[in-house]
Amino acid sequence: MATAEQLKALVRSYAEGDQAQFLSVAMQVAAHAAKQGHSKLAQELRSLVDQVKTKSQIAPRRLEPPTPLTQPRGELAGLLSVSYPSTRLNEMVLQPAVGERLERVLREHKQGHKLREHGLRPRHRMLLVGPPGSGKTMTAAALAGEMQLPLFTIVLDGLITKFMGETAAKLRLVFDAIRSTRGVYLFDEFDAIGGQRGASNDVGEIRRVLNSFLQFLEQDQSDSLIISATNHPELLDHALFRRFDDVIEYNTPSGELANRTILAKLGTFTSDELDWKQLSASAAELSYAELARACNDAIKEAILDDKSVVTTQGILRAFEERRATRRS
Template identity: 30%
Template sequence: MARGELMKKLLASYGREDDFRAVAEQIILEEEQKNNRVLARSLRKTLDHATATSGNTSKPAQPKSLGALITFPDAGSDFVERVEPTHTKSDITLSHANIRVFTGLIQEFRRSDEIRRNGLPVRSKLLFCGPPGCGKTLCAEVFAVELGLPLFVVKLDQLISSYLGETAGNVRKIFEFARKQPCVLFLDEFDALARSRDDSAEHNELRRVVNSLLLFIDRMQTRGFMIAATNLDSSLDAAIWRRFDEVVWFDRPDLSLIAKFVSSKFCNSPVDFEATKHIHLLEGYSYAEIERVCIQAIKSPIIKRRKKITEQDFIAAIGDETRRRTGRARL
């Protein structure tokens, strides 16, 4: 939308908090798409501060955890929660293939208006697959930061109603919200919603939920992204896969990625040995498990009042993780 039209809408909405904030978010989004990140962050900080102080008026401010940028349709706030990212791209290690995928998605998002003007679709529906602890949730958070979009997480436990007939209606509400609000909408444990309809153990009503979900994804038009994540890709309905613009695979790291990840975790800690000599002991481990090893090793000199992490600290931490993982000590 032309900047002049946005400014007119902003002035016209003054006094109507929800409308005013929605137009302000559009202006911020345009600055983010132009890669004016400093200005966009400054505008968002000012907008968030104004919302926080609005509690002095007759209308109470909403909790920060529920980012009321646009009014949630039909009590949709019961199912969607805004999450403030705490990580950046320096906190994640990705394969070269995934770096290429995400770089392309970010560039495409920043040129989305030009792409649409040429009659072409913009990729906005992503499916993350892979074992637990391999970076799917962290990547969704970092992706939102890099795009400059708010991150909203679907509360799946509340979305799936004990009254089965209500679940499809609840799913509709989150897709309606994503249509109105430019954001990264994250659905973890997606297999709980999109389980194969061929599974004889599934209730007929849950099959109808999958039918509705397929329809909602097909019709979804958003200025942000929907990211679904699953550890159980083999359980997904066969018709789900083609509904996504991109499928991203998160595997356990190979030795080169383990070395890079361990080095990044120890970069601000004094170490008196070469940690990469022992990375073969971590082969087959997830990023979450390796991070736990590194944190335990970093804590050891603090507990023992030493200045540096020793080789024995690192080996002992690997041994603890092996015991936790297998039920017996390896080292």
């Protein structure tokens, strides 16, 4: 007979319309039945699965996105905001090592049925660390876009309260949603709830919230992708790091990466006369977001001056303005 987890997986995949996963679990049930000595039942199940595959010629994973909560309702309305990103990873300028690790996450999810047949699961708990504007939030959007899933962003203002036990109860609601509606769930500014226990400014309620988060994360068996992002990894409790399947570090772009970012943002406004060596040197320590905004400023200036391309000096001025904005 099927195990309790297999029965729940069958119902969940049926509810989500994921035929490939449904048949994959059915094959697991057949394998389990064979181990229990029910060879006839196992053979019948395998034959039924083969018949369905032959008739429908299904793909390993459905291409259409699941039907998510159109908008979170009830208490969830104040805890989750939803969007449907069209961003793709190839739109981002990433360090090669970071790009490879994100591609691996996508590959595991797109071929998750192969892993589940061997009792394994795709990576589904990620921690992204790095300075502001380095691409962490955009990564969550790109993964949601690639996987054709909704992006649910946890609203910290609604989650964290001053009342004892209330935040943990709201956190449970979030993880219930993670389990019931497949999507990419982003805990941005994660250090707000993942701070070190025992820190000088620690209060009992936040400590209980962190303990609850660790417990919920450890118990999560959903098909959703959970992403936590922080600008301050040094503030996180050490117990958190080993709970994630992947910890990916982001840095500000430099050298060739900075030039590629500038080139991508300028588009048709790129000039053959740009001094890339000077631009690369001036872009040092600016984030991806700051480079993008500076390029947009340079493009606006060119348009208002009735020019079809930007100049090196125009971009350099925009870079300096971004630095001045940061200092102020």
